[in-house]
Amino acid sequence: EKGTYPHFMLKEIDEQPFVIRKIIQEYQGDNDDIKLESDIRQAMLDADRVYIIACGTSYHAGLVGKQMIEKLAKIPVEVHVASEFSYNMPLLSEKPLFIFISQSGETADSRAVLVQVKEMGYPALTITNVPGSTLSREADYTLHLHAGPEIAVASTKAYTAQMAVLAILAVDTARAKGYELDFDPMKELAIVANAIEALCDQKDVMEGIAKDYLSTTRNCFFIGRGIDYYVGLEGALKLKEISYIQTEGFPGGELKHGTIALIEEGTPVIALATQENVNYPIRSNVQEVVSRGANACIISMKGLDQTDDTLVVPEVHDLLTPLVSVIPLQLIAYYAALHRDCDVDKPRNLAKSVTVE
Ligand code: M6R
Numbered sequence: 001e002k003g004t005y006p007h008f009m010l011k012e013i014d015e016q017p018f019v020i021r022k023i024i025q026e027y028q029g030d031n032d033d034i035k036l037e038s039d040i041r042q043a044m045l046d047a048d049r050v051y052i053i054a055c056g057t058s059y060h061a062g063l064v065g066k067q068m069i070e071k072l073a074k075i076p077v078e079v080h081v082a083s084e085f086s087y088n089m090p091l092l093s094e095k096p097l098f099i100f101i102s103q104s105g106e107t108a109d110s111r112a113v114l115v116q117v118k119e120m121g122y123p124a125l126t127i128t129n130v131p132g133s134t135l136s137r138e139a140d141y142t143l144h145l146h147a148g149p150e151i152a153v154a155s156t157k158a159y160t161a162q163m164a165v166l167a168i169l170a171v172d173t174a175r176a177k178g179y180e181l182d183f184d185p186m187k188e189l190a191i192v193a194n195a196i197e198a199l200c201d202q203k204d205v206m207e208g209i210a211k212d213y214l215s216t217t218r219n220c221f222f223i224g225r226g227i228d229y230y231v232g233l234e235g236a237l238k239l240k241e242i243s244y245i246q247t248e249g250f251p252g253g254e255l256k257h258g259t260i261a262l263i264e265e266g267t268p269v270i271a272l273a274t275q276e277n278v279n280y281p282i283r284s285n286v287q288e289v290v291s292r293g294a295n296a297c298i299i300s301m302k303g304l305d306q307t308d309d310t311l312v313v314p315e316v317h318d319l320l321t322p323l324v325s326v327i328p329l330q331l332i333a334y335y336a337a338l339h340r341d342c343d344v345d346k347p348r349n350l351a352k353s354v355t356v357e
Contacts (some may be wrong), residue, residue, distance in 0.1 A: 015157050019145075020301055021193050026146050034185070053100050053225055059081055065099075065283075067230075069169070073177065083142075086109065098124040101162055104128070105128035129149075129161070153345065153346055154330075160196070168185050183311050217267070219248075221289075228321070252278075253318075266295050270297045299328055
């Protein structure tokens with residue numbers, strides 16, 4: 001039920017702090033341990049490479065998950081779009097572990113890959129919001145997102161939940177390997193939940209950004225570097241699927257290799273800057289587009305060197321910034337769609353679970 005909300009999407013955006021806190025509660029073991037099936041821990045330890053398979057928003061969460069697993073647990077990770085992987089399987093390592101990320105657990109493209117890899121005898125873990133779903137039943141292991149039913153076609157709370165669970169999995173594996181980490185995932189996720197709450201209280205700001213940058217435009221670009229690039233991809237998908245504005249997310253450094261040709265007077269460019277190591281490079285990309293007439297909106301993180309940014313989001317751990325920087329993008333997409341009288345919860349041509357290949 002929507003309750004007092006006009007749309008499920010807005011309700012689900014607002015639920016994100018609760019979802020993160022629920023995940024903390026569900027995965028918190030005794031004495032600061034992580035509560036995780038020992039078989040899953042072992043499967044991670046046994047793997048010489050992790051293959052993440054997913055579609056759409058879940059694929060974008062997988063890209064962030066790669067950074068988390070590689071940086072914390074030091075296992076190489078490849079992330080693949082399911083429909084590409086099944087027809088074009090790359091050369092696999094000797095001991096792969098497959099991780100399927102799917103809100104619904106019913107996505108046919110992902111299931112096709114699961115069937116293939118099970119036939120090949122490889123272990124599979126599904127991270128899903130629906131534990132009894134097909135992808136959950138057919139995999140060896142399941143991690144539950146605990147996000148509650150997601151009704152709006154545009155995925156919001158499942159995305160942040162997926163990244164939170166991936167962070168917990170990465171830390172658990174790192175600890176099992178005996179690595180000393182200065183990263184307590186539960187403490188850091190609690191900070192994230194508060195940061196999301198603070199942003200959800202600033203809806204008028206996001207609505208203003210949607211008005212200022214997107215009310216008449218036909219297109220919009222999202223740029224970022226590293227983990228911010230992955231969030232840009234998600235921001236671009238969210239905006240295009242519900243507002244029908246043509247969007248593209250790409251790495252800041254790629255601008256000069258083609259896309260900059262499309263920048264003209266007033267073209268909106270949303271830039272993300274949450275990472276110290278790319279703060280200056282992404283700002284110089286913003287300069288490149290501004291000098292060609294772009295209407296640039298910079299969303300950055302507190303603690304970084306900045307001047308006149310459009311929105312500064314609260315500071316969280318480096319690896320968890322996507323859970324926070326995506327919130328304004330979700331809300332901006334929501335208001336842009338609303339202002340265009342689009343059917344926010346049920347965009348044209350799309351279904352909540354895509355059960356055909
Ligand atoms: O249920 P899944 O996570 O497997 O769904 C994957 C995609 O179909 C889904 O994320 C889609 O891209 C959303 N509509 C994005 O908001």
